[in-house]
Amino acid sequence: MRVQLFSSSEIELREVACARGGREVFRSVHVRLCPGGALVVRGSNGCGKTSLLRLFAGMLKPVRGEIRLDATACYLGHENALSRQSSARANLEFWTKFLDASRESLEEGIECFHLRSLLSAPVSSLSLGQCRRLALARLCLTPANLWLLDEPASGLDAQALESLGALMASHRESGGMVVAASHVPLPLKDAATLQLDESGYHCRQDELEPLI
């Protein structure tokens, strides 16, 4: 399905600490991610999962430590970036044009998340999970090789979760990387886990081998 192969890129967080609202949420985080790798970030509410993703995305600066990032990132946050007044189709077509993606990749996204029957509905009439599927379809539109997914499975049914798993697998096969924060188990094979502790200070990443 996906043909492009990303040049060997690598991501590394070294001794990174992050503060929010004058409070340190975590410190000494070590992460290394190679092409084809995946990382699941776990931890209780407010332990800094979203902050970590935003550090990856370059939307936050660490208070200590260094981040090496030779990859282009696509960040999928809590919000779905959908305009409520317009239809699902209008939203998808806007993002296709805005992200300068081809129509084929849009079709791919529609097929992948079974969105065809939803296209004409206004976004305001869609359920939480349906909106999430629309947002996830944006992953097919971006050329980025690092996907940063914040609770990607929230509201998804079993079928959609399977689709997401297949999409992430094909992304990794072509050398892409996935970092996901999630409370529910994600269909990510051989993913490393980063546990952000409740106290927020102690972190570890399981041993990680590149897939390719």
Add this chain to the structure above:
Amino acid sequence: MKAFVALLSRDLGGSQLGAGGLGVLFFLAVVVLLPLGIGPRGDVLAQIAPGILWIAALLAALLGLESMFREDFETGALEVMAMSALPLEAVVLAKCLAHWLACLLPLAILSVPCGLLLHLSVGESLGVAIAMLLGTPAFSLFGSIGAALTLDARRGGLLALLLVLPLSMPPLIFGSLASGGEGSVSSLLLGTGLSLGALAVAPFLSSAVLWTRLRA
């Protein structure tokens, strides 16, 4: 460029369209109510018409500011845009252009018939329209700064109005002076200069302000 056009056409068709329609209604209401409040004397109306048209245009433009960034900020779309290949400055510019096309261009065109209703001559009405075409972009551009500053503020719309009012005073002064009479050509040039200056400065300022919000 494709992204710029996509954003422009979406904003024009979506959020700004409603604000623009509301602005046109507001503008027409002012023009109709003015003679009822002032009295029907032609010479009095003609004397204050350019100023009134400009004030109505300014207030109508401020109506549309709230919808410039707020929805995209709340839905997370602004974040996606900020991380896309299109620079945030260009996103701001597209949004200003959409605001101007939806909220101010119709008023510049409408000012010709409305000027005639207020006893301006055809030439004077055209003068008001030309001055508005050249001078009102400053409202949209300075307005974007106010809209960016009050992105997640309580009662942001009203606050944006208070912040933008001092900024929009020079364009208003030059604009209404440019609409006819003595010194109108140099006022027109100064008003256009303000629009160009705003074009050079405002997208950078607004996107700098937006970045501080997005990176927080």
Add this chain to the structure above:
Amino acid sequence: MTPLINHYAHPTHFMRVSGIALPWLAVASIVALAVALYVSLFVAPEDYLQGQTVRIMFLHVPSAWLALGGYVAIAIASVTGWIWKRPLADVAARAIAPTGACFTLIVLLTGSLWGKPMWGTWWVWDARLTSVAILLLLYLGYIALWNAIEEPTLAARAAGALAIIGVVNVPIIHFSVSWWNTLHQPASVLRLDGPTIHPTLLMPLLLMFAALSLLMVTITLARMRLEILRRRTRMLRLRSAQA
């Protein structure tokens, strides 16, 4: 020099030093204000042209200097806070604003009171007067923006940007209004800068300026201490909520 500034820019040191200085400053500004008021009300002679109304000027002119100076100080503090990431500079910028706004209001009110007997009108749309009115608007917008945004660092960035824009804007407004004025009506009687000020009138003016400056510094320091304490309680609340 820089280590010294770093030392005193730290909120803890600032709280200690300002706590010692504040009572002295308060007493000094009250004494200075009493002296300045006595000199300008009883010692200074009345003007041969303006009569007793000249005494309004002793309050009006220093207030105008401080109103303008306060806004410039806010802009400088904002730039400092932005570039060198000094929270104390943001605290100072916020603390100056209400005092500056008060002085702007005093300028407008005393100007009106002086204008009625001298010019025969409460208000004219002269460049200087309009600019001061806009300055009041800028102050109010600045204060409102601070109050509208919950998170202090965000509020500091937004308000700082506004202050810098405002400082650039005031001269533009001044120019545009004087341009507008020359087209509408030639400014004739509305020139304040006539003959040079006589030393007997300059003395109370400078005294009052010194007294009001002292007052402004005192109030600003007190408000800065208040703001720091407010931030500390906010931080404690956040911490206890997350612990």
